[in-house]
Structures are given as C-alpha cells and as structure tokens.
Amino acid sequence: MLYAQLLALIEGRVQAQTQSLTDTPDHEVTRSRAGAALPSPPWPVEVTDDERSTVLTAADGRALRLHPVLDPTAPGTRPETAAGQVSGAWEAADGTRARAVFATARIDGPARG
Numbered sequence: 002m003l004y005a006q007l008l009a010l011i012e013g014r015v016q017a018q019t020q021s022l023t024d025t026p027d028h029e030v031t032r033s034r035a036g037a038a039l040p041s042p043p044w045p046v047e048v049t050d051d052e053r054s055t056v057l058t059a060a061d062g063r064a065l066r067l068h069p070v071l072d073p074t075a076p077g078t079r080p081e082t083a084a085g086q087v088s089g090a091w092e093a094a095d096g097t098r099a100r101a102v103f104a105t106a107r108i109d110g111p112a113r114g
Contacts, residue, residue, distance in 0.1 A: 011085035034085035
C-alpha cells in the first residue's frame with residue numbers, strides 16, 4: 002500500500018497532506034516525475050535497509066527508496082537513475098527551515114546504493 006501511494010504522489014495523482022491537520026494539503030511537499038507513468042509494481046516487494054535508506058524493490062527491478070533520516074545536506078538521487086522523487090521541508094532544531102528528499106523512484110533496474 003505504501004509503495005502504491007508513494008508512486009501516486011510522485012505522479013501527482015494524490016496530494017500530500019499536512020500531518021497535524023485533517024484534510025489540509027501540505028504545499029511544502031513537492032514531487033517530480035521524469036518520463037512516462039509509473040505503473041503499479043508486481044508483488045511481492047522486497048524490503049531492504051541500509052544506513053541511509055529503506056529500499057522497496059519490485060520483482061521486475063523497479064525500486065522506491067525511502068530516506069527515513071532526513072539530511073538537507075545529502076544529495077538527491079542522480080537524474081539518470083530516478084523516475085521521480087518527493088521532497089519536503091521541516092523546522093530544524095535551530096528554528097530554520099530545512100528541505101530534503103524523502104523518497105525516490107527508479108524503474109530502470111535493481112536498487113543501487
């Protein structure tokens with residue numbers, strides 16, 4: 002379900018919602034997509050973790066990478082390997098606004114680090 006909903010967000014078929022308010026769009030969450038639509042993945046989806054992300058990989062090699070540790074200094078995914086991405090902003094501990102990539106989608110083959 003998460004995989005399908007994130008693909009829908011990347012494609013623009015659904016809108017991000019503010020966590021703390023009901024039925025309120027979050028306009029600080031942005032998304033982009035390159036190329037054709039991202040079809041729903043064949044199941045099952047394999048889940049793997051590393052020190053910086055969680056990767057959900059479909060049987061056909063399409064992958065969705067989640068970045069649970071948000072780092073505004075970390076680079077986004079390389080354009081040649083990304084079919085789309087979602088980014089957002091939050092308030093840092095020092096009160097400034099920070100922005101980072103939350104998730105990237107790849108459809109060009111097995112997940113890579």
